[in-house]
Structure formats: structure tokens, C-alpha cells
Amino acid sequence: MTTTPTVREIAVLGAGTMGAGIAEVAARAGYRVALHDVTQEATARGLERLRASLARAVERGKLAAGDADDALSRLRPCPDLAGAVAAADLVIEAVPEQMDLKTALLAEACRHAPRGATLATNTSSFSIGRLAEATDRPERFVGMHFFNPVPVMLLLEVVRGERTSDGSVALARAVGESLGKTCITVQDSPGFATSRLGICLGNEAMRMVEVGVASPADIDTAMRLGYRHPVGPLELSDLVGLDVRLAITTYLYEKLGTDTFRPPEILKRLVAEGRVGKKVGKGFYEY
Numbered sequence: 001m002t003t004t005p006t007v008r009e010i011a012v013l014g015a016g017t018m019g020a021g022i023a024e025v026a027a028r029a030g031y032r033v034a035l036h037d038v039t040q041e042a043t044a045r046g047l048e049r050l051r052a053s054l055a056r057a058v059e060r061g062k063l064a065a066g067d068a069d070d071a072l073s074r075l076r077p078c079p080d081l082a083g084a085v086a087a088a089d090l091v092i093e094a095v096p097e098q099m100d101l102k103t104a105l106l107a108e109a110c111r112h113a114p115r116g117a118t119l120a121t122n123t124s125s126f127s128i129g130r131l132a133e134a135t136d137r138p139e140r141f142v143g144m145h146f147f148n149p150v151p152v153m154l155l156l157e158v159v160r161g162e163r164t165s166d167g168s169v170a171l172a173r174a175v176g177e178s179l180g181k182t183c184i185t186v187q188d189s190p191g192f193a194t195s196r197l198g199i200c201l202g203n204e205a206m207r208m209v210e211v212g213v214a215s216p217a218d219i220d221t222a223m224r225l226g227y228r229h230p231v232g233p234l235e236l237s238d239l240v241g242l243d244v245r246l247a248i249t250t251y252l253y254e255k256l257g258t259d260t261f262r263p264p265e266i267l268k269r270l271v272a273e274g275r276v277g278k279k280v281g282k283g284f285y286e287y
């Protein structure tokens with residue numbers, strides 16, 4: 001068990017791709033976890049995804065079968081929000097990237113969570129300060145940006161909002177480390193460190209395709225072999241989803257105003273044509 005002493009129970013709000021992954025790593029590390037989604041069916045789907053991921057880890061010899069069972073015994077599916085957060089020391093929100101949805105849920109969670117509980121968000125781009133305004137505890141609100149797939153990716157980007165206390169940053173980092181993540185701390189700024197740099201590289205790669213510098217495959221190979229990136233910027237954009245990438249770069253362009261983030265024409269065109277990446281079988285590549 002590697003839990004951090006001040007946190008025993010974690011509530012995860014949203015049982016989708018990220019929420020199920022966060023709940024899995026937390027339960028594996030020894031925390032009690034309440035997993036909440038908007039309906040009973042959605043919560044059950046999240047739990048199923050999590051079970052399948054644990055089973056894969058056991059199959060691959062990365063987790064003992066007994067440890068997987070122990071992790072499951074610490075998990076409580078909870079479609080009722082009040083019940084999910086009632087005993088939580090830490091609440092991690094992982095619902096879709098929509099400002100109104102996140103602010104409404106955070107405000108409601110505050111009504112039911114213990115006064116001393118810390119709240120965190122897994123947002124990939126929104127301002128932590130803006131989300132904190134929806135809560136009754138901006139000093140105990142912090143960004144905890146995990147990466148997909150959560151059980152595999154080693155980074156946790158901890159984001160400090162304008163009013164986030166040192167104690168909340170320390171708590172987020174301690175929990176992240178107990179989950180086996182390497183933590184970085186970033187000031188609240190559009191795109192934080194990861195999305196801002198990642199989009200920058202991806203946009204330039206797209207502009208190079210546009211003007212015919214090289215093919216997508218050759219540009220990706222250049223970065224994989226020449227710079228040791230595990231995956232090239234265009235493959236990665238296809239994997240994340242070109243629609244998602246377009247949304248983030250549009251937001252960053254609006255907030256930062258530099259040409260680096262002006263959405264590339266080729267990106268806009270591919271999205272308009274419905275070629276949004278791997279999830280639909282076509283983007284910069286055909287799958």
C-alpha cells in the first residue's frame with residue numbers, strides 16, 4: 001500500500017476513458033474509491049472498462065490476480081453524486097470538456113463533500129482559476145491532469161490556480177506519486193505545459209505537410225528516429241482526434257494570440273471532411 005496519509009477515500013466523477021483509468025490506479029494503490037457517473041448504466045460501463053483493464057494487466061503479468069481482486073474490493077460504483085462524495089478526502093472530476101457541465105457538477109459536489117475535502121479537475125485546457133470560481137473552496141481546488149491510458153502513462157501535470165494553496169499542490173503531488181506518477185507543477189496558463197507544447201509541434205508538422213516539405217509518414221519518422229519521440233506528431237494527432245486537436249488549438253489561439261496556435265488550414269479541412277483520425281479510420285493516415 002502506498003497511499004498518502006491524509007487521503008483515504010477518493011471520489012472520481014465521470015467514469016469514461018479518463019475517470020475509469022484514474023479510479024483503477026487509485027484502487028490499485030490502496031485508496032477506497034467511489035466511481036460516479038450520471039446514470040447507473042454509465043457507472044456500470046465505467047466499472048466494466050476498469051475490470052477489463054485490470055484483467056489485461058493480470059494477463060500480461062503486470063498485476064497479481066489477488067491484487068486485482070483487492071483493488072476491485074476497494075471500488076464502489078455510485079450513481080448518486082451525494083453518496084459518492086460524502087466521505088471523500090479528494091474528489092477528482094473527469095467529465096467531458098464543457099465549461100458549463102464542469103462548473104455545475106463542481107458546485108453540486110461542494111454541497112455534499114466534507115468541508116475539508118480537496119477538489120481536483122482533470123481538464124486538459126480550461127483555466128483552473130475559472131473552474132475554481134464554481135466551488136466554495138478555491139484554495140482547495142487544483143488541476144490534476146492525467147494522460148491516456150492512465151494506468152500506463154507516467155506523467156501527472158499538477159496545475160496551480162491563482163488561489164490554489166501550497167497545501168493543495170502538495171497533496172495533489174503526494175497522491176500522484178503514490179499512484180506511481182512523476183509529477184510536474186505548472187502555473188494556470190492556457191494549455192498548461194503539455195497541451196501547449198504538444199499542439200505547437202503538431203501544428204507545425206501540419207503546416208509542413210500543407211506546403212509539401214515531406215509526407216506525414218516521413219515527418220513522423222523524422223521525429224521518431226531523429227528525436228526519439230515514441231510517436232510522431234501527426235500519428236499522435238490522429239490518435240487524440242483531429243476534432244479534439246482543432247478545439248484545443250482554437251482555444252489556445254483565442255487565449256494566447258500567437259500565430260503558432262492559428263488552426264492550420266489542413267486541420268480545418270480534414271475535420272470538415274469528417275476525417276477526424278483513428279477513431280473513424282481516417283485522418284492524416286488511413287487505418
Ligand SMILES: NC(=O)c1ccc[n+]([C@@H]2O[C@H](COP(=O)([O-])OP(=O)(O)OC[C@H]3O[C@@H](n4cnc5c(N)ncnc54)[C@H](O)[C@@H]3O)[C@@H](O)[C@H]2O)c1
Nearest residue numbers: 014015016017018019037038042094095096097123124148
Ligand atoms: N481522453 C483523453 O485522452 C484525455 C486526456 C487528458 C485529459 N482529458 C480530459 O478528461 C476529461 C474527461 O475526458 P474523457 O476522455 O474521459 O471523456 P469521456 O467522454 O470518455 O468520459 C466522460 C464521462 O463523464 C460522464 N458524465 C457526463 N456528464 C456527467 C455528469 N454530470 N456527472 C457525472 N458524469 C458525467 C459521461 O457519461 C462519461 O462517462 C475531459 O476534461 C478531457 O479533456 C482527456
